[in-house]
Amino acid sequence: MSGAGFETLKALIVEDNAHMRSLLRALLNSIGIKEIAEAAHGQAAIDALRDRKADLVLSDMAMKPMDGLEFTRHVRNHEHSPNPFVPIIMITGHTEKHRVEQARDAGVTEFLAKPITAHNLFSRIAEIVERPRAFVRCDSYFGPDRRRRVIDDYAGPWRRKEDFQDMDVR
């Protein structure tokens, strides 16, 4: 089967472990993504993005000297960011609630807990392809809309009623 949907995409893998980078590259290859750049930490990833655009980013969280959170904030907010809207999948072994919230608040698009499986990685990519997220810009945040689910027939009280006064609700 041709991977026409993915063949033209460029990906960036940001991960400090070479074996995990290799595995992620192989999994992206298996769906047809061939143009893949790699970086071992956030600063190297920023440098890589200056030279070459990326349509999709897979990033580890815990890296030195720059971690995946700071990298994500840079991509989303820096005035010279080449693509503030680029989908970022954060892949990490740190799955505590506050870490997930940090990732969400940094502006990641999807969060994937290690150990990774092909199924889990592909389900995050499918989410990005099938259900692209709205973005939100306010004083303290720019990134994908952090409210993941909107229940069409929800009949209970609104916590932030003003949010719904002038927007499309899917």
Place this chain on the structure above:
Amino acid sequence: MTKKASSEAHFIAPDAYPQLMSSRAAAQAMKVLRSAETEVKAQVAMEAHVPPMRAAILQYVDELEHAAGDMLMVFEKVHEIRGFAETAGLITTGRIADILCRYMDDMYRIKKPLDTMIVTLHVSAIARAARAEDDDLKMGEVVAGELAALVAQRLADASR
């Protein structure tokens, strides 16, 4: 389409910024993601990475053992091991690492000191499980269960 939801937040709909691909390409991409051919290729890729991942785990285990006393380093290494072990086929190693991760995460969260005996027991069990390649699962099942019970008890005590 950009909409202003309140005086501060601006919502930018998906059709108002560059998308990953066209809807036609997306349909094709989803077929690829769900195809049996992709599943086979991905499985081959995963299996090909088991030996190097296992070597990486053993490297992390060495670093974990040498980190004795440096709890920050133990914290970092055990989270790495948790993240990699299952991919390397080391199920019990991953399970024990997960118990230690949860213990350390919870103790940091409730701002209580770590019990070095608990940490040492886990580090030792992780090392033994990771190095017992042929008998990883059987060897560690009982140990993992006992460590999980011990940690649950200590966390309950610490939360009182």
